Amino acid sequence: MEDSERKTCIVCGENKEEGITVVTEFICTSCESEMVHTNTEDERYPFFVRQLKQLWVRFHA
Numbered sequence: 812m813e814d815s816e817r818k819t820c821i822v823c824g825e826n827k828e829e830g831i832t833v834v835t836e837f838i839c840t841s842c843e844s845e846m847v848h849t850n851t852e853d854e855r856y857p858f859f860v861r862q863l864k865q866l867w868v869r870f871h872a
C-alpha cells in the first residue's frame with residue numbers, strides 16, 4: 812500500500828498530492844502551471860507574486 816501524502820497548496824489552499832515543495836511550502840501542479848502561463852498583465856498575477864514572495868523571502872533570509 813502506498814502512503815500518499817497530501818499537502819496544502821499555499822496558492823489555492825487545497826490539499827493535493829502532486830506538486831512541488833519550495834523550501835517548506837507546497838504548490839500544486841495546477842497552480843504551478845497556471846503561474847507559468849499567467850501573463851504579467853493578468854489580474855491574478857499580483858496574487859501569485861505575493862504568495863511566492865513569502866517563499867523567496869524565507870529562501871533568501
Ligand SMILES: [Zn+2]
Binds near residue numbers: 820825843
Ligand atoms: Zn494549488
